[in-house]
Amino acid sequence: MLDPLTGKTIAPGTGPDDGPLDERAATRIAASDLLMAVGKGLFLVFLGYVIVDSLPFELLNPNWQLRFVARILSLGSIPLVGFACVHLAAILNPANVRMRQRLLSLRQWAMAAAIGFLLLIPLQGFATWKAYTEAKTNQRTLIQQANRRVAPLKRVIESATSTADLQQKLTQLEGGRLKLAPEDFSRPLADVKKAIFDNLARSQNLYADRIATSTAPTQIWGALQNAARTLLASIGFFIGFAAGAQFGRSPLTLQERISGWSQSPFGQRRRRPRRP
Numbered sequence: 001m002l003d004p005l006t007g008k009t010i011a012p013g014t015g016p017d018d019g020p021l022d023e024r025a026a027t028r029i030a031a032s033d034l035l036m037a038v039g040k041g042l043f044l045v046f047l048g049y050v051i052v053d054s055l056p057f058e059l060l061n062p063n064w065q066l067r068f069v070a071r072i073l074s075l076g077s078i079p080l081v082g083f084a085c086v087h088l089a090a091i092l093n094p095a096n097v098r099m100r101q102r103l104l105s106l107r108q109w110a111m112a113a114a115i116g117f118l119l120l121i122p123l124q125g126f127a128t129w130k131a132y133t134e135a136k137t138n139q140r141t142l143i144q145q146a147n148r149r150v151a152p153l154k155r156v157i158e159s160a161t162s163t164a165d166l167q168q169k170l171t172q173l174e175g176g177r178l179k180l181a182p183e184d185f186s187r188p189l190a191d192v193k194k195a196i197f198d199n200l201a202r203s204q205n206l207y208a209d210r211i212a213t214s215t216a217p218t219q220i221w222g223a224l225q226n227a228a229r230t231l232l233a234s235i236g237f238f239i240g241f242a243a244g245a246q247f248g249r250s251p252l253t254l255q256e257r258i259s260g261w262s263q264s265p266f267g268q269r270r271r272r273p274r275r276p
Contacts, residue, residue: 028092028093029092029093031089031092032088032089032090032092032093032096032099033089033093034089035085035086035088035089035092036085036086036089036099036102038082038085039082039083039085039086039089040082041082042078042079042081042082042085043078043079043082045078046075046078046079046082049071049075049078050071050072050075053071054067054068054071062126062127062128062130062131062134063127063131065123065126065127066124066127066128066131066226069120069123069124069127069230070226072117072120073120073229073230073233073234073237076117076233076237079113080237080240080241083106083110083240083241083244086099086102086103086106087103087244089103090102090103104246104249107244107245107246107253108245108246108247108248110241110242110244110245110246110254111241111245111246111247111254113237113241113245114237114238114241114242114245114254115238117234117237117238117241118234118235118238120230120234121230121231121234121235124226124227124230124231125227128223128226128227132220132223138211139208139211139212142211143207143208143211146204146207146208147204150200150204152173153170153173153178153200154197154200156169156170156173157193157196157197158193160189160193161189162189163180163184163185163187163189163192164185166180166189166192166193167179167180167185180192239255241254242254242255242258243255
């Protein structure tokens with residue numbers, strides 16, 4: 001039998017119930033139960049927020065992917081604190097077999113969590129690139145549609161032989177919405193055409209500038225800032241979970257494995273055998 005305070009084996013013929021637990025042992029057991037409950041609650045809060053806020057799932061939508069990455073990183077400290085609470089609970093009450101088993105299972109899940117946070121880095125990069133290319137494609141499509149709508153108007157203006165003819169064709173083309181100003185009828189036709197073409201070019205430039213805001217330098221800089229935050233936060237959460245993550249029943253944590261890999265054989269120089 002194990003002592004509930006130290007986790008050591010109790011001598012045969014005796015038990016932890018032979019005498020009352022001292023106040024220190026009772027306090028540590030109560031704190032262990034509390035930390036375990038807090039850990040469970042934090043995991044449920046994390047899952048609840050992530051699942052509900054991610055609905056409806058649009059796995060192929062780059063904007064949804066970017067929101068998902070931001071949501072995971074903004075809530076990542078919740079499961080990390082819960083992971084630490086479960087560790088502390090098992091440390092305070094080492095004799096509790098159920099807590100040790102739960103901690104072992106959680107350490108294995110932490111392996112997936114650590115790798116998952118690292119995978120957020122390429123997901124952020126892919127989603128950013130895809131959103132940018134889709135925005136550029138939409139811009140070109142909108143500009144082409146605008147040019148196609150303006151093309152008939154330009155042909156009408158070029159084919160007009162007089163100011164009155166131009167007004168008549170504009171009325172037929174746009175249902176009477178486009179009208180020349182009264183002073184235009186006293187101006188040369190070439191000047192009227194030039195003024196209309198200048199206004200059309202100005203309107204097209206303003207429209208192109210307005211739809212180009214999604215790929216403006218400020219938007220690109222914001223995307224780079226988000227990518228840098230994702231990189232640093234993902235690495236930080238990876239380190240946190242890797243410190244306690246274990247694969248199977250291996251006694252080594254993921255962090256210890258990585259440290260071992262970095263030191264052998266590439267991290268250390270091989271000693272050459274001495275010549276006789």
